[in-house]
Amino acid sequence: MKLDGLDANEAACFMGFLREVVQADGEYTVEExxxxxxxxxxMGGEKFDxxxxxxxxxxSRAELQACAKAVSRVxxxxxxxxxxxxxxxxxGIEEDETRPLKWLVKQWGVSPG
Numbered sequence: 001m002k003l004d005g006l007d008a009n010e011a012a013c014f015m016g017f018l019r020e021v022v023q024a025d026g027e028y029t030v031e032e033x034x035x036x037x038x039x040x041x042x043m044g045g046e047k048f049d050x051x052x053x054x055x056x057x058x059x060s061r062a063e064l065q066a067c068a069k070a071v072s073r074v075x076x077x078x079x080x081x082x083x084x085x086x087x088x089x090x091x092g093i094e095e096d097e098t099r100p101l102k103w104l105v106k107q108w109g110v111s112p113g
Contacts, residue, residue, distance in 0.1 A: 001075040003043040003083065009067060010076045011043065011051035014083065016064040017100050019055065021088050024096035031090040039083065068107060077108040085112045 006014060018039075022032055040048040058064045071077055081104055088097040105111060 001079050003039060003079065004047065006043070006047075006051075006076055006079070008050070008054065010071050010073070010080065011047060012054035012058075013064070013067045013071050014080045015048075015051040015055040016058055016067060017080070017084055017104065018087060020061075020064075020100040021084050021097050024099070025094045027091075029091045032087060035087050035090050039087070065103070065107075068104060071108070074108075074110065077104075077110050078112075081105065081108070081110060081112050 003011075003014070022028060022036075043051070055064075058067065071080070081101065084101055084104070085093075088094075088101065101112070
């Protein structure tokens with residue numbers, strides 16, 4: 001499965017947690033920007049932009065977490081988690097970036113890799 005295979009809810013979940021991971025360390029590095037461009041290409045520009053718009057509708061982290069709880073396909077869960085880890089790793093994974101990842105691992109019962 002690839003990012004272009006995510007449904008609308010899964011894509012919004014991915015984008016919401018992607019925002020949390022990227023913003024966790026307070027920097028948006030050149031490496032992260034390049035990785036975002038790769039992700040946009042893999043997902044498809046229109047779907048990527050729609051997922052960003054859908055993510056903006058989340059008024060709280062609880063709403064984002066509710067969105068994640070609705071992701072039931074294991075393939076989608078693994079893809080989302082692995083993609084988030086790859087983004088976090090491009091400039092070194094910091095402790096703040098691991099919090100949303102750990103929450104997803106616990107929620108979904110899947111591990112990256």
